[in-house]
Structures are given as C-alpha cells and as structure tokens.
Amino acid sequence: MTTVGLLGAGGIAGAHIAGWLQLGVDVVVHSLRGAPELVARHGGRLATSLDDLLASCDVVDVCTPTYTHRAMVEAAAAAGCDVVCEKPLALTVEDTEAMIRACEEAGVTLYPAHVVRFFPEYTALHDAVAGGTLGTVAVQRYDRQGGLPVSPWFHDEKLSGGIVMDLMLHDIDFARWNGGPVASLRAVRSAPDPSGTVAAQVVLTHASGSVSSIGGIWSARPVDFRTRFEVAGTGGVLRHDSATNPATWTNGGAAAGADGYAPKVAALGESPYLTELREFLAALRGGPQPRVSAADGLEAVRLAEAAQRSLALDTVVTLEEAR
Amino acid sequence: MKVALMSFAHTHALGYARLLAAMPDVELLTSDPDSATRPAGESGGAALAAELGVDYVATYDELLAWGPDAVVVCSENTRHRTHVEAAAAAGAAVLCEKPLATSVADATAMVAACEAAGVPLMVAFPVRFSPAFADLRDQYQAGTLGRVHAITGTNNGQVPAARAWFTDPTLAGGGAMTDHTVHLVDMVDTLLGGVPAVRVHATANKLLHPDSAVETAGIVTVTYADGTNLTIDCSWSRPASHSIWGGLTLSVVSDAGLIDVDPFAARVSGWSQIEANELSLGYGPNLDETLLATFLDAVRTGSTPQPDGHVGIRTTAIVEAAYRSWHEGRTVEVALAGRPASAVV
Known part of the structure; x- marks a missing residue:
C-alpha cells in the first residue's frame, strides 16, 4: 500500500487529505500546528516528527507555506520519496530549479499541484482549445476574485510572493497551457491600501502573438469566491462565470466571504483536488504522465517572477530577459 | 432646429438619421458624397437617404449652405477633422x-x-448615458463606493463588416484599438472626474x-494620475456568425464590493422557433437617443454638452499612446x- 506523508495542516492540506483518503492510500501527517485536528477531522495518522514521516512514506505531499517548499521538497527527495508540492513550487526560479535538480539527482518525481488545470470548467475549456474547437486562439481573459487570505504569511510578500505569485499563478499557468510560451508581459497592481484589498492585472503576449489578460483580486470587503474566463479564437469563443453558472444558488444563504477565499467544490461532483491527486498517484504507479509537470511549475514561477519584476520596474519584461 | 448629417460612412449614422427624423422640432438634411468611393454593395448616398426617408443633397457645400444649427459628423475617422472644421466654419x-x-x-x-x-463640440460616446453606468458614477462621486482600486473593461464585437473602411488604416486610423478603446476610456474619464491618464501599455x-x-484584438492598460489602473479588452473577438454584435462591460474593484456594470444586460432573452435563433429584446432608454437629446438641448440652451x-x-491621446x-x-x-502629464497631476 502506498503511504503518503502530508506536510502541513492548513487550508489546502484539508482538501488534499480528503482526496488521498478517498484514493485509499495510507496517510501520515506532520505539521508544526494543527496536525492532530486535521487527522481527527479527516482520518489518517500522525507522524511523530518530520524524520519519522520521511522514513515511512513513498510520496510526500508538501502543503506547507510557500517559503518552506524548497526545504521540504529537498528533504523529501533526499529521503527517496516522490513529491507532490502545492503551488507555487517556490518563490523564485532559482529555488524552483534547485528543487527540480534535487529530485532529478535523487531519482524521484516532482509534481506541482496546479489544481486549476483539474477544475472541470477549465478542463472543458482546455480540451476544446487542444481539440481545435476554437481554432487559433487570439485573446484569453481570466479573472479570479476572493476574500483576503486568512493566514498572516500570505500578506508578507517575502513569504508568499503576494497576489501575483500566490493567486494569479493559477491563471498564468492556465493561459500558458492554452496559449503557449510567453514572449513578454506587463503587470500592474493597485496601490497598497490599509484594508488589505489588492487588485492586479497581468497581460501576457505569447510567442504566437496571442494575448492574455489575467486579473486577480483579494478583497477586504467580504465576497464570494468567483472565477471567470473568456477565450476567443478563429473558431469561436468560450466563456464561463462561476457567479452566473452555479449548479446551486442559495438566496439568503451564508454571508458572503464567510469562506470566500477558496472555491466551493462540493457541487462539482468530484473535488478537483481528488481528480488531481488521482492523476498524480496513477502516474507514480507507472500510468500516463499527468497533465502538469515540474517543468510547467517552473515556467509558471518564471512568469510570476517576471510579473513581479514588471510591477517593481513598471516596464514590459521580455521572457528572454527573465530566462 | 435645422440639423445636418454629414456622411453615412459610420453605420451609427443610420440610427441617428431615424431618431432625428422622428423628432418633431428637428428639420433634417443629409449628405453622403463620399459614398461613391465605397466598395460596390455598400449602402449610401441618395439611395440610402430615400430608404431612410430623409432629405438629401449631393454635396457638403449645399448641406452647409442650408445653414444648419447643428451638424452630426459620421464620416470615416480620418475625415472627421475636415468635416468638423467645415461645420464649425459654417457656424454650426x-x-x-x-x-x-x-x-x-x-x-x-x-477643438x-x-x-x-x-460653437460647441460634442463627441458621440453614448454608453456613458447608460443608467447603470450613471448610477455607478453617481455612487462613486457621492462617496458610497469608497476607494476605487482597479477597473477592467471589455468592449468586444464582431469585426465590422458592413463598411470596409473600418479595417482600412488610411480611413479608420487603426483597428480594434481605435474602435473599442474609446468608449471605456470615456466612461472612466467621467467616472474619475477627469483625472488624467499618465501611462499606457498595449499589446x-x-x-x-x-x-x-x-489589429483585430488587443489589451490596453491605462494608468491614471491617481494610481488607478484600467485594463481594456478591445478585441473584435465576437464571432461573425453570432446573433448579437457584441457588448461592453465595466468592472470596478471598490471598498463597497466588486461591481460589474453591463449596460447591455437590460434585455429579455429566449429562443425563437421561427428564427431558430436567440431572442433578445433590449429594454430601457435608447442610448443614442439620450446622446442626441443631450446634444440638441445644449444647442438650444447654448451650454457645453458633455x-x-x-x-x-x-481619449484620443490614450489611443495614440496605445x-x-x-x-x-x-x-x-x-x-x-x-499639457505634460506631470503638470496636471
């Protein structure tokens, strides 16, 4: 039986442990905080220490804060474990390349948990693009809006990378998946506000000439989590808005923003986190390559890092410069 | 009041002609001499005037010699200057x-x-007269929305097909960025109360x-002097076979919430068995009619229309920068x- 060692017990760990347990694997958890509560809520068992966890598992699932990813992945690789790592893989290209190198040298596999690629509406869009339904893609638009992250480390750019690296990396990765390599980009962001509200926009010009506009919002005002996209090509246009396509809508339900930081997945039929982990597990057991690779994770970090540079310098950044 | 319509080149001229012809206190005279230079099959000239049921003269000299109080210029973009200057010289x-x-x-x-x-000069930006947008602007200017952190907009449509000049750079000046950036920058101009744009990026x-x-697709980002960023998708990305020409949306990140304004959402929709197509029944004020009424009221009262x-x-400076x-x-x-941008911050 496969044993998965889950590192971290925050929000994303809850989604992952539920997925792993549904896949019937043995789960052992270690975290500086919250591990007993996580196991009590979902199941699995507790490791006594990081070393205990690394010694007893086949796969390590890194769900710790971003700034710890490199150390956790390198420890997992050194212990000979395959690795699933929450996005972003790391805060910098340098760290991400070091993680990939450590895994290669240890002969273990590294998968980045870019879960948006597994959300069914995004999968439907990508399949249509890949299958030629939209012809040549010319314009992609993505929006992702939610409440402020709860854990304080998200608000420290040095620890989380801020909204571009943490939130918008999803759509940056997805736009690159559909639109191909990026030639240049430019990013803008709202001025710092005491409330914590931040809105940013990243505009990609792909090597194909197609363009992508990616918006991200962390709102201090309580809001429901919402995503939308529109992609236009020579063959037509596809769009989706989670606010106007809800499978369930409750008028007078819970106050907006009560859990407005993350998408609600219960009404999707299967949690995209489960879909994602099943695909990773099958690949680790010799099945087909999953739809996202460590190289994709590296390119997403490279683009987000370039966007941070564009913000800092208020310039267009070409990806030849960033490489 | 005597109103002259110069050129049927822009397809909006047809709507203006119908609306003006229906106004009881307006005498309308039209002219479209450049129609002879349009590709075969494009409507225009005396034939189109007859179809619209409006009076027509063959030359702009005759049109302006008629002594109009007001002139509506609907020529190709790069001909606007000549025609506006002629109308102004005629005192209209x-x-x-x-x-x-x-x-x-x-x-x-x-100007x-x-x-x-x-004489007053007004630009035909009808979407700012949308009640949904006017309400947003009123709320913002009353302080109800708190701070505006960011704005995004879309103005997508089909590639203009009824008139070839829209995709001829010598007559249009450009493509989708010329055609579909200006409505949204006009709306943000009035929303922010004229705060100047200072930087632009476009792809x-x-x-x-x-x-x-x-160009038929583009993304334009405008940074205003107060730090607000506006990102516009100006693409002609609506498929040509689509039942609806396109639309415009404006999204505002404010302290009071994340607000989406869709001026063209005021419609009853469904499906027609007979047409085998979507049914879409727009309601609410005709924005072109509001635009014309605002212009003609200003002409009557001698005030400066906005x-x-x-x-x-x-708005032209933003497109030029794009x-x-x-x-x-x-x-x-x-x-x-x-007026360097730094001087007006």
Missing part, C-alpha cells in the same frame, strides 16, 4: 462620431476650430483576421498637447 454646433480623431494633433485642431468659431494582434490590414472636445482629446506602446513594445507616457 457639432456632434462628432467617436473616436473624435485618430491623432492628438487632429483632435486639438478640431481649437470649434472654440474659434464659438495586440490580428490572429482572428490574418488578412486584415489592422462629453466635449476635450474629452475627445484625452499604438506607440504596442509598436515599441514598452510602457509609454501619455502626451497631451501643450
């Missing part, structure tokens, strides 16, 4: 189809010509229509003639 108030001009130099000259002639392509001589020629200069940014692959400063 001017409503010019958007964009006012295709260069800041032309727009500035047009100067109208000021010298003592564009013609992947949807590779044979086009102009959006005026200075809004036209500011092309410079796209061609140079960098973020550029917005140059306002005689």
Whole structure:
C-alpha cells in the first residue's frame, strides 16, 4: 500500500487529505500546528516528527507555506520519496530549479499541484482549445476574485510572493497551457491600501502573438469566491462565470466571504483536488504522465517572477530577459 | 432646429438619421458624397437617404449652405477633422462620431476650430448615458463606493463588416484599438472626474483576421494620475456568425464590493422557433437617443454638452499612446498637447 506523508495542516492540506483518503492510500501527517485536528477531522495518522514521516512514506505531499517548499521538497527527495508540492513550487526560479535538480539527482518525481488545470470548467475549456474547437486562439481573459487570505504569511510578500505569485499563478499557468510560451508581459497592481484589498492585472503576449489578460483580486470587503474566463479564437469563443453558472444558488444563504477565499467544490461532483491527486498517484504507479509537470511549475514561477519584476520596474519584461 | 448629417460612412449614422427624423422640432438634411468611393454593395448616398426617408443633397457645400444649427459628423475617422472644421466654419454646433480623431494633433485642431468659431463640440460616446453606468458614477462621486482600486473593461464585437473602411488604416486610423478603446476610456474619464491618464501599455494582434490590414484584438492598460489602473479588452473577438454584435462591460474593484456594470444586460432573452435563433429584446432608454437629446438641448440652451472636445482629446491621446506602446513594445507616457502629464497631476 502506498503511504503518503502530508506536510502541513492548513487550508489546502484539508482538501488534499480528503482526496488521498478517498484514493485509499495510507496517510501520515506532520505539521508544526494543527496536525492532530486535521487527522481527527479527516482520518489518517500522525507522524511523530518530520524524520519519522520521511522514513515511512513513498510520496510526500508538501502543503506547507510557500517559503518552506524548497526545504521540504529537498528533504523529501533526499529521503527517496516522490513529491507532490502545492503551488507555487517556490518563490523564485532559482529555488524552483534547485528543487527540480534535487529530485532529478535523487531519482524521484516532482509534481506541482496546479489544481486549476483539474477544475472541470477549465478542463472543458482546455480540451476544446487542444481539440481545435476554437481554432487559433487570439485573446484569453481570466479573472479570479476572493476574500483576503486568512493566514498572516500570505500578506508578507517575502513569504508568499503576494497576489501575483500566490493567486494569479493559477491563471498564468492556465493561459500558458492554452496559449503557449510567453514572449513578454506587463503587470500592474493597485496601490497598497490599509484594508488589505489588492487588485492586479497581468497581460501576457505569447510567442504566437496571442494575448492574455489575467486579473486577480483579494478583497477586504467580504465576497464570494468567483472565477471567470473568456477565450476567443478563429473558431469561436468560450466563456464561463462561476457567479452566473452555479449548479446551486442559495438566496439568503451564508454571508458572503464567510469562506470566500477558496472555491466551493462540493457541487462539482468530484473535488478537483481528488481528480488531481488521482492523476498524480496513477502516474507514480507507472500510468500516463499527468497533465502538469515540474517543468510547467517552473515556467509558471518564471512568469510570476517576471510579473513581479514588471510591477517593481513598471516596464514590459521580455521572457528572454527573465530566462 | 435645422440639423445636418454629414456622411453615412459610420453605420451609427443610420440610427441617428431615424431618431432625428422622428423628432418633431428637428428639420433634417443629409449628405453622403463620399459614398461613391465605397466598395460596390455598400449602402449610401441618395439611395440610402430615400430608404431612410430623409432629405438629401449631393454635396457638403449645399448641406452647409442650408445653414444648419447643428451638424452630426459620421464620416470615416480620418475625415472627421475636415468635416468638423467645415461645420464649425459654417457656424454650426457639432456632434462628432467617436473616436473624435485618430491623432492628438487632429483632435486639438478640431477643438481649437470649434472654440474659434464659438460653437460647441460634442463627441458621440453614448454608453456613458447608460443608467447603470450613471448610477455607478453617481455612487462613486457621492462617496458610497469608497476607494476605487482597479477597473477592467471589455468592449468586444464582431469585426465590422458592413463598411470596409473600418479595417482600412488610411480611413479608420487603426483597428480594434481605435474602435473599442474609446468608449471605456470615456466612461472612466467621467467616472474619475477627469483625472488624467499618465501611462499606457498595449499589446495586440490580428490572429482572428490574418488578412486584415489592422489589429483585430488587443489589451490596453491605462494608468491614471491617481494610481488607478484600467485594463481594456478591445478585441473584435465576437464571432461573425453570432446573433448579437457584441457588448461592453465595466468592472470596478471598490471598498463597497466588486461591481460589474453591463449596460447591455437590460434585455429579455429566449429562443425563437421561427428564427431558430436567440431572442433578445433590449429594454430601457435608447442610448443614442439620450446622446442626441443631450446634444440638441445644449444647442438650444447654448451650454457645453458633455462629453466635449476635450474629452475627445484625452481619449484620443490614450489611443495614440496605445499604438506607440504596442509598436515599441514598452510602457509609454501619455502626451497631451501643450499639457505634460506631470503638470496636471
């Protein structure tokens, strides 16, 4: 039986442990905080220490804060474990390349948990693009809006990378998946506000000439989590808005923003986190390559890092410069 | 009141002609001499006037000699300056189809010509008259929304097919960035109360229509002097076979919430068995009618209608900067003639 060692017990760990347990694997958890509560809520068992966890598992699932990813992945690789790592893989290209190198040298596999690629509406869009339904893609638009992250480390750019690296990396990765390599980009962001509200926009010009506009919002005002996209090509246009396509809508339900930081997945039929982990597990057991690779994770970090540079310098950044 | 309509080149002329012809206190006279230069099969001239049931003369000289109180200019974009200057010289108030001009130099000259002639100049930006948008602006200016952190907008449509000049750079000045950036920058101009734009970035392509001589898709980002960023998708990305031409949306990140305004959402929708197509019954005020009424009221009362020629200069400056940014692959400063951006911050 496969044993998965889950590192971290925050929000994303809850989604992952539920997925792993549904896949019937043995789960052992270690975290500086919250591990007993996580196991009590979902199941699995507790490791006594990081070393205990690394010694007893086949796969390590890194769900710790971003700034710890490199150390956790390198420890997992050194212990000979395959690795699933929450996005972003790391805060910098340098760290991400070091993680990939450590895994290669240890002969273990590294998968980045870019879960948006597994959300069914995004999968439907990508399949249509890949299958030629939209012809040549010319314009992609993505929006992702939610409440402020709860854990304080998200608000420290040095620890989380801020909204571009943490939130918008999803759509940056997805736009690159559909639109191909990026030639240049430019990013803008709202001025710092005491409330914590931040809105940013990243505009990609792909090597194909197609363009992508990616918006991200962390709102201090309580809001429901919402995503939308529109992609236009020579063959037509596809769009989706989670606010106007809800499978369930409750008028007078819970106050907006009560859990407005993350998408609600219960009404999707299967949690995209489960879909994602099943695909990773099958690949680790010799099945087909999953739809996202460590190289994709590296390119997403490279683009987000370039966007941070564009913000800092208020310039267009070409990806030849960033490489 | 005597109102002259110069040119049927812009397809909005047809709607204006119908609305003006229906106004009881308006005498309408039209002229469309350049129709002879249009490709075969495009409507225009005396035949179109007859179809619309409006009076027609063969030349602009005759049209202006008629002594109109007001002139509506609906010619090709790069001909706006000549026609606006002629109308001003004839002493008529001017409503010019958007964009006012295709260069800041032309727009500035047009404003100067109208000021010298003592006639008002208004630019046809009807979407700012949408009740949904007006309500947003009123709320923001009353302080109800708190701070605006960011704005995004979409103005997508089909590639203009009824008139070839829209995709002819010598007549249109450009493609989707020329056609579909200005409505949203006009709306943000009035929303923010005239805060000047200082920097622009743009990227564009013609992947949807590779044979086009102009760009057919683009993303334009405008940074205003107060730090607000506006990102616009100006693409002609609506499939040509679509049942609805396109639309415009404006999204605002505010302290009071994340607000989406869709002026064209006021419609009853369904499906027609007979047409085998979507049914879409728009309701609410006709924005072109509100635009014309605002213009004609100003002519009657001698006041300055908004959006005026200075809004036209500011919107033209943003589009001009967008092309410079796209061609140079960098973020550029917005140059306002005689008024550097830094001086008005």
